[in-house]
Amino acid sequence: MKKYKKMVLAGILLSSTILGANTSVVQAASTSTTNSPLTVDKSLLTNAIQVINELLDSKTTANKVNAQTKFSDLVDGSTLNVQPIFGQKSASEFASTLQSELNVVNDSGQLVPMKVVTTDTTTGFAKTVSYTLDGTTKTVSVDYNLTKPTVTFSKGTTMNFTSADEANANLSKLVTVKTTNGDNANGNSNSKTLSSDPTTVTASGAVTFTPSDIYGKGIPATGTVNLYSAPTVPDRTVGTADAAKNPITFTADNGQRFLATPTDTTTLTAVKYNITAIDSAGSTVNDSVTGNAITYSGTAAVTVKSNSDAPISYSMVFKDANTGNVVYAIDKSGNSGDVIDSTAATTALNGTGYTLSSDQTQTLATDTTEIDFNVTKAAKTTVNYISNITGKSVGTETLDGNNGSSTMLKSIPKGYQLVNVGDFAQKLNADQPNKDIYVKPIQTTVGNLSYTVTFRDKTTGKQVGTQVKSEGALGDYIGLTAPDGYAFASVLDNGFLLLKNNQNVTKYVVAADTPYNISYVDQDTGKEVGTQTGKGADGSKIVLKAPTGYAFVSADDINYKIDKDTPKSTVYVQKSDQTEDNIVSGYPKDGYIKIYDKSGKLNNDVVLSEGSSWIIDQSLTINGAEYYRVATNEYVKASDVYKYTPLQTVATTNGTNLTPVYNSRGQVIIDRALDTNTPWYTDRSATIRGQKMYRVATDEWIKASDSTLK
Structure with a gap:
């Protein structure tokens, strides 16, 4: 059996940067070495890139596929919606482009002649147009789907500053306007402005920001500004001098929370502390400008009070079960042998909003100075979905769970998709009961789009097989079958994304002989x-x-x-007694895989490479733990590896919105998501946490139920 050699995978991840899908999906491909897609010869992408360039070359409009409207169905005096035609154009050029975009046709599918009736003098956009067919004229209004400017918070909607001066000097850098609108048809450059209420920050509180561009006001957004200042550490009484060394958490008069860690207890009347601002999860609060932790130094008096009935003084320290950070601490005293159980801990937590994550019991000893408990805090956030076209709410969703835990959006309004794909996975925050998330209408089209696929021999360039002519919906991934006697030249040639009507596609094949x-x-x-x-x-x-x-x-x-x-x-x-899935891989980022003998004894002389793959031929239970044999008298713990089945295929995401991405341990990746109906090369499948999944990058997986193998 070969050993100490990493399994090398060859293949590609079908990035939407190449295929021209929604560019937000690019966030699914991490730039880190552990999550990077496998490389591919980009000379194979010429055809795909050419198709996308044809679609994206024109900056006159964002919409290149439009629903047809029959003249017979057109209602006189009605309104037609269209994407704005940005950029300065002559009147004839504008009218020609608008006619194609509105796409009013006769019964034979031919465009009906259009005339611009009125024009907005400020923007240069046509306001009303008329169509004449067989002596009948119908006039309609044109409504341009201008997106409303939105507010972008570069450091989150909660911004922390050490002074009002710092806040007022930097808010304009942390809060900016985002608009997808371009220059108008008269050639006037689009400009962005931002106003705030209050205009000057003097105290902690909410600030409403209103964005604008040359087309009007956008969607207001509210941020929270926290102004920090040095707090006063409260004096306290403890039973022994050693107890003065324990950290404490406290809440200042303005409601801000701090963790005070003693740095010098030489003088108990003036114990020195390092003071760090913390949030409800016990996480350090960072200055939004510098990115550094907000810290102070201070002193407070500690009184040692002897008590013969309670000689042991200790601190009950409560740590967030998700982050491990201290969220609350209280000084207590008791006797050796006292049982500090969940009841006592719950009593100490009364009024804090935290609950024990599990039953926990500890016993006091003479040298006890600290007893730790893991706690959780419920977080409930109401998500308000805001249309970036109308600026109005189109739906809400309530997210429940533990503070600091990750969850995914489940109720994105029907007919909409996220503007920012990173919003798909949310980290629950008890300090944020409400959150606005921008969505945009999903572009729809009436009827199917036609396409023609031509197969060519990669070596000779000659056409082989029969052209495929068919129809599909906008954005469909069209899977293909190679002509008899041929195989596709690359994984890319297995299919394509349907992006426009009458799309011509060339796919290269090689003789499978x-x-x-x-x-x-x-x-x-x-x-x-x-x-x-x-x-x-x-x-x-x-x-x-x-x-x-x-x-x-x-x-x-x-x-x-x-x-x-x-x-x-x-x-x-x-x-082998392994009937299937007899290949295992170590988890990425876990370092070397330890080797044991058949008795469960660690072999200090041999390790397997991180993330490497190995054949197993036996399984064995040692002291209640499962092991797999990778060589004679060499075993790995089942908990250190995962079984998988090799593949050489493409998985296409399905569903109505984004597809979540998981790591090899089945944990959702908070800043990744794949767009719907996009193809991804997969080299292995595995059952992870009871779910069948396909690997699309080194440590990125999607559920089989969220995808279809092509």
């Missing part, structure tokens, strides 16, 4: 125990399956590369 003959040989006996034959494209990869009752000796053998110069290959296998 290279035979392969694989002989599976038992490495212990040298006898052949199975064969696998077929034909495929030279240089392509297929996933092999070991004969029943056997497992591969090396993980590298599972992905087999067809080679015209080596039509026959021998792959060694060994007997």
Whole structure:
């Protein structure tokens, strides 16, 4: 069995940057080395890039696919909606573009002649237009789907400052206007402005920001400004001098919370403290300008009061179960042997808003100075979905859970999608009961869009097979089947995104005429125990399956590369009680994988590489824990690895909105999400936390139920 060699994966992640899907999906591909997509020769992308460039080359409008409206269905005096046509144009150019965008046709699908009746002199946009067909004229108003400017908070809606002067000098840097509107048809440049109420911050509180551009006011947003100043640490009484060394949490008169950690207890009448501002989860509050923790120094008196009945003084310290941060602490005293149980802890927490995360019991000893408890705090946030077109609410959703925990939006209004994909995963915050999230209407189209697919031999450039002519909906991922006797030249050629009507697509194929003959040989006996034959494209990869009752000796053998110069290959296998999923991988970021012997004793001389893949041929239970054998008398803990099945295919996200992304332990990744109906190369599937998932990047997975294999 080969050892100490990482399994190298070859393939691609189908980034929307390449395929031209909603660009927000790009956030799903982390730039870190642990979550990076696998590389691909970009020379293969020429056709895809050309198609996208055709769609995006014009800056006159954001909408390149429009619903047809039959003249016979058009109501005189009605209103037609259209994307604005930005950029200075001549009257004839503007009218021609607008006619195509409004897309009013006769019964044969041909555009009906259009005339601009009135024009907005400020913007240059047509206000009313008329259509004439067979002697009948209908006049309609034109409503441009201008998006309203929105407010962007670069450091979040809660902004913390050490003074009013700092706040007033920097608010304009932390709060900005975002608008997708361009220059108007008269060529006037779009400009952005921001007003605030109050205009000058003098105390902590809410500030309402109103954005504007040349088309009018946008959607107001409210932020919270916290002005911090040095607090006074309260004096306290403890039972022993040692207890003076324990940290305390306290709330200032203005409601702001602090953690005070003693730094010098030499003089109890003036104990020195390092004071840090904290939030309800016990997390450090950072200055929104510098990014540094808001800290102060201070002193307070500590009185030591002897009590023969309660000689032991200690602190009950409560830590957030999610963050591990101290959120509350209180000085107590008791006797050796006293049981400090959940009842006592609950009593101490009364009025704080925190509850114990589980039953916890500890016993006082003579040297006890601190007893820790894990607590949680309920967080409830009402999400208000705001349309970036109308500025009005289109729905709400209530998020419930523990403070600091992560959750996903589940009730995005029907017919809308998020403006910012990063909003899909939310971190619950007990300090934020309300939150506005911007959404935009999902573009729809009446009827199907047509497309034509031509297959060409990559080597000769000649057309092969029959052209595929069909229809689909805007944004559909169209899966394809290669012509008989051919295979796709790359994973990219397995399909395409339908982005416009009459879309012409070229897909490259290679002759799948290279035979392969694989002989599976038992490495212990040298006898052949199975064969696998077929034909495929030279240089392509297929996933092999070991004969029943056997497992591969090396993980590298599972992905087999067809080679015209080596039509026959021998792959060694060994007997195994693993009927399926007999390949395991270490978790990324976990470091080396430890090796144990069959008695469960740690082998200090051997480790496996982080994230590497290995064949297992036996499972064993040692002291109640499950182990997998990767070599003779060498085992890994089942908890240190996960089983998976190799794949060579594409998973296309489905559903009506965004697709959440998880890591290899099944935890949702807070700042990742994939757009709906987008294709992603996947090289393995695994059951993680009871859910079947497909891997789309080194440590990024999507649920099988959220996707479809193509």
